[in-house]
Amino acid sequence: MDLTNEQIKRYSRQIVLKEVGGIGQRELLNSKISLIGLGALGSPAAYYLAAAGVGSLQIIDFDIVEMSNLHRQILHFTKDISKKKTESAVEKLNLLNPDCTIEIVNERITANNSKDILKDSDFVIEGSDNLSTKMLINDTCINLKTPFTIAGVLRFQGQLMTVVPKDKTSCYRCVFGDITGGDPSMSCSQAGVIGFIPGVLGCLEANEAIKSILGIGELITNKIMYVDLLRNNFDFIEVYRDNNCIACGDNAKDLVEIFNYEGENVCNE
Numbered sequence: 001m002d003l004t005n006e007q008i009k010r011y012s013r014q015i016v017l018k019e020v021g022g023i024g025q026r027e028l029l030n031s032k033i034s035l036i037g038l039g040a041l042g043s044p045a046a047y048y049l050a051a052a053g054v055g056s057l058q059i060i061d062f063d064i065v066e067m068s069n070l071h072r073q074i075l076h077f078t079k080d081i082s083k084k085k086t087e088s089a090v091e092k093l094n095l096l097n098p099d100c101t102i103e104i105v106n107e108r109i110t111a112n113n114s115k116d117i118l119k120d121s122d123f124v125i126e127g128s129d130n131l132s133t134k135m136l137i138n139d140t141c142i143n144l145k146t147p148f149t150i151a152g153v154l155r156f157q158g159q160l161m162t163v164v165p166k167d168k169t170s171c172y173r174c175v176f177g178d179i180t181g182g183d184p185s186m187s188c189s190q191a192g193v194i195g196f197i198p199g200v201l202g203c204l205e206a207n208e209a210i211k212s213i214l215g216i217g218e219l220i221t222n223k224i225m226y227v228d229l230l231r232n233n234f235d236f237i238e239v240y241r242d243n244n245c246i247a248c249g250d251n252a253k254d255l256v257e258i259f260n261y262e263g264e265n266v267c268n269e
């Protein structure tokens, strides 16, 4: 399918990049990216992916907009308080770029529905605020062999890693172990978070998705990126695939079938 004159105009500043070009733009328009959570990480990721002309964006969240979300969850405005986050998000994203078809999943992602929801995705962006959802997405995407990126933020700090199952890169469980159920991590409501840190990390997640789809540059695989906005640090720590990892190791099990992934499962980083 050729680009229309309007599309050539809309995407001209990225089509001119040799890494994108007309072919890359068509690839983006034919791609589908799924986004878990329409909170502080999902907001900038969704805006930039829609603006870049990703053809299909599946947005997954069951939560409603609260006043305390607004300082960092920039998809949602004051008038949206008490609305479903999916409803608030689709309104903004449709206004931004009608080329981008938004598919809404207004339900909790669980071990019972995760494979079905994510099965047609070219890339998955994890933007929830809890460990059990991150583990579920890790295990589901490894099962589906779908590349994905996971980020987390707290206070002024954030971290991010991308996993490419078909290349057997280190997964989230290789690094953080076999935690399932319950959630020992501290939440943003307890520890606080500055709005800009998920802004930065959400953009980096979108950048990982675009690089993966276009096959350009380097993905943040086999390493974790640590960002500290108080000290202006961007550090990388090498991590390694664990051959005994229960999710991606040589004798891995289908964890999505095994575990319940209990936890809060709220998607509002």
Ligand SMILES: [Zn+2]
Pocket: 170, 171, 172, 173, 174, 175, 241, 242, 245, 246, 247, 248, 249
């Ligand atoms: Zn692993």
